[in-house]
Amino acid sequence: MTVDKEQPPILELTDIGKTFGNIRALSGVSLSVRQGEVTCILGDNGAGKSTLIKIISGLHSYDDGSYRVAGEQVKFASPREALDLGIATVYQDLALAPQQSVWRNFYLGSELTKGVWPLRMLDVETMRDTADEELQKMGIHVPDIDQPVGTLSGGQRQVVAIARAIHFGAKVLILDEPTAALGVKQSGVVLKYISAARKAGLGVIFITHNPHHAFLVGDHFVVLRQGELELSSPRKELTLDDLTHHMSGGADLDALKHELQRIEPPDVGAVHELAEAEQES
Amino acid sequence: MAATDSSPQTAEPAAPSVASGIDNRAARFTQRSLARRIITRPEIGSLLGAIAVMVLFLAVAAPIRNLDAAATVLYATSTIGIMAAAVSLLMIGGEFDLSAGVAVISSALAGGMFTWWFGVNVWVGVLFALAFALAIGFINGYLVTKTKLPSFLITLGAFLILQGLNLFVTRVVTGAVSSPSISNMDGFDSAKAVFASTINIGGVGIRVAILWWIGFTVIATWILLRTKIGNWIYAIGDDQDAARAVGVPVKWTKIGLFMTVGFMAWFMGMHNLFLFSSIQSGGGVGQELIYIAAAVVGGCALMGGYGTAIGTAIGALIFGLTNQGIVFAGWNPDLFKFFIGATLLVAVVLNMWVRVRAQRR
Structure with missing residues (x-):
């Protein structure tokens, strides 16, 4: 890209x-x-x-x-x-x-109409076809354009x-x-x-x-x-690693790591060994 | 009667998408079968119910098996169905109106007493009543949208207020419990012809209210399925925040729905006024629940977003059939409410079952 x-x-x-x-x-x-x-x-x-x-x-x-x-x-x-x-x-x-x-939701608030008032009515055919076409164009295959949106999967919605x-x-x-x-x-x-x-x-x-x-x-x-x-x-x-690193706290995490390294490790080590010993047993 | 009602909506979802769907994406396209589509229509439960009730009364009540009885049944249906049509639109939009029953009487009293007090042509009273009924609807809608309180509470308040006003104002104006008769006033006959006449068709007396009911149901169906506002009504009842987020005028649509109920209350009020020429001020109480029940039996979801005007009309037909069937069968009419309750329970359970199946696809 x-x-x-x-x-x-x-x-x-x-x-x-x-x-x-x-x-x-x-x-x-x-x-x-x-x-x-x-x-x-x-x-x-x-x-x-x-x-x-x-x-x-x-x-x-x-x-x-x-x-x-x-x-x-x-x-x-x-x-x-x-x-x-x-x-x-x-x-x-x-x-x-x-x-x-699906099609009613697609056009909700921006409905297409035809005819003159008071007989102005929804252009159902165009809306249904266009909604279907638009979704197809984007590679979305809705099984049935008339089905309730609630029956679609979360991703489809x-x-x-x-x-x-x-x-x-x-x-x-x-x-x-x-x-x-x-x-x-x-x-x-x-x-x-x-x-x-x-x-x-x-x-x-x-x-x-x-x-x-x-x-x-x-x-x-x-x-x-x-x-x-x-x-x-x-x-x-x-890189993805950088990104994950920044996500999980970045500079703060580095500082924390640094700080942890400066603390002498005996008790941590002891706990660690203890845990390992337990795992082995 | 059922045949004319069911044709438009069964044709709507099935035909075009099957045709356009199969040719472009054959394998991927798992169409719901026609049978599944029919069984998941909101009206199907009520339609089967109506047939069952009809068969029951045709079997047990011999006098119901003629056209005059059918006209009587349809009239009883229309007195429920006209209001239920508006109430169902409101319910699909996610709101209730408990004042709908009393508002009918309020409108009738307003029209009758205005005409009598000022001694004007009844049509002036009719217009006054229209403004009054629309104002009730507007106030209900405005308060619901402004306060965001449940419409149950707001319209419960309106229900009690109107009930009190009906009794009080009638007593103050006339000194009695009913509005004075306006049958000899100017314009009464023409107004009666519009709102409460009986037309003779092939030797059968058809009440004009039946024709209005069918007309209103067709209009309500058209609005719901084929107009922008209908799309908004469904979406608002379904998820009003989602609707607002894409630019649907939620507040005005709701106010419009309450005013539609007001309009129908006016119409039924005028029907009562010109049928009886005098109105009992204590009436209408409890009717609001019958309208809601008809809408629910007809497949409207209590919490909105789902339902049709046709279904509601069939729900009203079940109640009309029950109402008159009990009389024709010679049963105790006190049982009417019992049957309405039982029908309601069966219908909600059935509708829920159908919808669960529909979701499973």
Whole structure:
């Protein structure tokens, strides 16, 4: 995957800070997303991942720094404004109505109609065919476009939500932990789809706390820790081991290791030997 | 009667997708069989129930086996079904309206007493009652969406308030427990023709309410299955946060649904007003539960997101059949409520069983 570094980022955050009361949730976070690139945001629970995506998607405002979309400074008052600029977020709960059919969910809130009022009615044929076609195009095979969304697997549901966001003009796709609740196979489906979205020229922000998943699809990696940037690095300057290392505490872990090494090991050794002896017996 | 009702929705999901599906992705495409599709329709339980009840009463009650009796049954059905149609839309949208039964009487009293007090043409009273009924619906909807309290509580309040107002205002205005007769006032005959007349078709007297009921059911079905708003109603009842997240105007859709119930309460109120020309102020209590029961028997989910207007119409038909069947069979009419309760229990268990099977696919 070659990324043209000269291309201006579609979405750029510089030194973003956010405080809730006297709690500093984020400080000095910078991030840029380019079209055709997957930016992974990793971090432990409480690292500030969700605050960051809420700022990007317009649910929260920010206190410091700047947020630019296609070079224009923005401060969103609602998610609708972000959506209008093509920034779509697929949350973990997906915003799908489980008992309704796949095609009805696909077009929910953006239904196609034909005819004139008062006989203006849903263009069911077009919606059903288009939804089916769009899903096929992205390599998703839903057994039956009329089946309730609730009967799809978790991975398929994610993918339907993603396909919907793309179909309705998303330029930047924010995926909030799309693989968190899924098994290996289902995660694979979603990751393949993230890759397809990148090929389609979207900028993707992939939030996860699984470095293995991130490394399979990411072009750029950002690790957050306690509201600050632990790491921001392009793929070529990084190995999976580095990433895992940064994820699991990075510099702090090194310091801890160092500290542990300085402490004389006798009791640890004793415990260790004891454990080994026990295992042997 | 059942045949005209069931044709549009059974045709809808089956035909087009089977045709378009098989040619492009033959092997991958595991279509649900036609039989499975039919058995998982929300109406199927109530349809079988209606047939069972019909067969029962045809067997035990000889006098029911003629067209006049059928017209009587359909009329009894329509008096439940018109309100139940609106109530089912509201239920599919995930809300209740316990004030629906009393609101019918409130609308009728409002129209009757307004006309009588001001001595105006009854059509002025009819319009006043419409504004009044829509206002009740709006207030219910506004309070439910504004407070986010369960509609059960809000409309329970509205139910008691209206019940109290019906008695109180009627007593203050007329000094009696019923509204004065308006049968000799201007416009009464034309209004009666619209709301409460009987049309002679082939020697059988058909109450016009039956035609309205069929019309309202068709419109409700069309709205649910073929309009944007219908799509929103299902989605809101299913998961209103999801609906809001994709830009569905949840609040206004809900207010609209409560106002639809208000509209139907107005219609039934006018039916009662022009049928009897005078209205008992204490009526309507308990009817709201019959409407809800009809919708549930017809396959509407109590918590919303699922159901059809056709199913509800069939649910109302079961109650209409039971109501009149008991009379024709010479049984004690006190048993009507017993049968409604028993039907409701059987229907919910059956519907649940069907839905579990539908989910399993």
